[in-house]
Amino acid sequence: MMPGLSRLLHRDTESGGFDVAVNRAHRYLVHVESGLLGRIGVMVRDLAEQQGADRLVLVADRGAARHHLPAVDAVLEWSGLARETVLVPEGESAKTTDGLDLLWHALHRAGTTRRTLVLGLGGGVVCDLTTAAAATYMRGIPYALLPTTLLAQVDAAVGGKGGADYQGAKNLIGAFHHPVAVFVDPELLRTLSPHHLSNGLAEVVKVALIADPALFALLEDGVGRELSDLPWEAIVRAALRAKLDLLGPDPFEQGDLRRLLNLGHCFGHPYEAVSGFRVPHGEAVAAGLAVATGVGLATGRSRAQDADRILALLTDHRLPITMPRELRPRVWDELDTVRRVRNGVLHLVVPRSPGRCTVVDDIPRSAFDEALARLDTWSTR
Numbered sequence: 364m365m366p367g368l369s370r371l372l373h374r375d376t377e378s379g380g381f382d383v384a385v386n387r388a389h390r391y392l393v394h395v396e397s398g399l400l401g402r403i404g405v406m407v408r409d410l411a412e413q414q415g416a417d418r419l420v421l422v423a424d425r426g427a428a429r430h431h432l433p434a435v436d437a438v439l440e441w442s443g444l445a446r447e448t449v450l451v452p453e454g455e456s457a458k459t460t461d462g463l464d465l466l467w468h469a470l471h472r473a474g475t476t477r478r479t480l481v482l483g484l485g486g487g488v489v490c491d492l493t494t495a496a497a498a499t500y501m502r503g504i505p506y507a508l509l510p511t512t513l514l515a516q517v518d519a520a521v522g523g524k525g526g527a528d529y530q531g532a533k534n535l536i537g538a539f540h541h542p543v544a545v546f547v548d549p550e551l552l553r554t555l556s557p558h559h560l561s562n563g564l565a566e567v568v569k570v571a572l573i574a575d576p577a578l579f580a581l582l583e584d585g586v587g588r589e590l591s592d593l594p595w596e597a598i599v600r601a602a603l604r605a606k607l608d609l610l611g612p613d614p615f616e617q618g619d620l621r622r623l624l625n626l627g628h629c630f631g632h633p634y635e636a637v638s639g640f641r642v643p644h645g646e647a648v649a650a651g652l653a654v655a656t657g658v659g660l661a662t663g664r665s666r667a668q669d670a671d672r673i674l675a676l677l678t679d680h681r682l683p684i685t686m687p688r689e690l691r692p693r694v695w696d697e698l699d700t701v702r703r704v705r706n707g708v709l710h711l712v713v714p715r716s717p718g719r720c721t722v723v724d725d726i727p728r729s730a731f732d733e734a735l736a737r738l739d740t741w742s743t744r
């Protein structure tokens with residue numbers, strides 16, 4: 364069995380109670396290889412053996428299923444495991460407690476026990492739902508992921524964050540529960556629309572800006588090429604390495620790491636929210652990265668040539684670098700709400716240059732306005 368060691372340590376307290384410490388070690392492999400799908404049946408069989416699992420529940424969204432379920436079904440024959448398939452609707456609207464209920468119900472119907480392995484096939488929505496369902500069903504059952512969108516391959520499939528949206532708020536319900544394996548096959552991205560590719564690319568640019576100047580340069584090399592022609596295996600592997608490096612010291616995202624990974628989201632989340640979630644997450648993050656870059660310029664924290672590189676990369680990959688004028692005051696109002704919740708501090712992450720970011724406690728409204736004015740000028744050059 365893959366080591367998943369737990370220790371419960373306790374000692375008596377002076378008041379006659381117990382001081383309890385829980386240590387858990389959990390390891391898993393993230394396989395990254397173009398064409399990996401062909402070997403997944405055997406890999407899942409070995410994984411099930413390690414986990415002591417004797418059956419499989421495959422969870423897929425209808426979009427991923429349309430393109431990849433027949434091939435996945437065919438290779439899973441090699442696992443020799445009894446299996447059930449559950450289809451969930453595609454898109455963010457499925458990431459609700461109703462979506463979770465659908466999965467719990469299917470797991471129950473399939474006679475799921477702790478000896479059942481769940482495998483999620485799809486984008487970030489399936490990764491989040493599968494993780495949350497596996498975290499909660501029988502207080503935690505093993506699961507693996509086979510992510511099929513760029514966003515899921517570089518971000519949602521690793522880190523163990525599961526969740527569902529609730530009452531209009533993103534990811535309000537959820538839990539940390541790490542997978543037992545992740546199978547990343549960049550070949551699966553070939554069927555992804557350019558829109559969803561560039562959506563995921565925003566998160567790749569984010570992680571490159573935080574931690575990996577070489578990845579940033581690799582993305583710059585791709586400028587002028589069709590998105591489908593980029594070296595996705597190298598990009599996905601580098602983005603995953605950067606994310607895992609960042610998660611290393613803080614796997615439950617409780618410290619400064621969370622702040623850094625918030626790059627682009629400080630402005631992107633409010634923008635996404637005030638657009639009524641009509642602006643896709645990746646586009647909102649890209650605009651948020653651009654505004655953070657503009658803030659760096661407006662407050663003298665970034666140099667013009669570094670800001671130029673960041674803005675050029677975003678525009679060259681057809682990602683937005685600004686926000687509609689009519690929404691800007693509302694974005695600022697949203698930031699004000701966040702500021703109040705955080706006792707007057709915003710913790711804005713500002714990129715200085717690829718691989719170097721800084722956290723700024725707060726900015727005045729004038730810096731936000733100036734950042735957007737600079738982006739307007741930059742866009743019309």
Ligand SMILES: NC(=O)c1ccc[n+]([C@@H]2O[C@H](COP(=O)([O-])OP(=O)(O)OC[C@H]3O[C@@H](n4cnc5c(N)ncnc54)[C@H](O)[C@@H]3O)[C@@H](O)[C@H]2O)c1
Nearest residue numbers: 426427453454486487488511512514518519524551554555
């Ligand atoms: N858990 C985390 O750490 C984390 C990190 C980032 C984002 N997320 C979450 O991820 C979600 C967004 O994920 P997403 O952008 O992958 O969206 P998504 O899961 O909705 O997938 C986008 C669309 O692509 C389709 N699709 C999936 N794979 C395909 C393929 N190979 N070819 C063609 N179409 C395919 C899907 O059916 C869907 O219609 C959000 O809910 C976000 O909150 C989670």
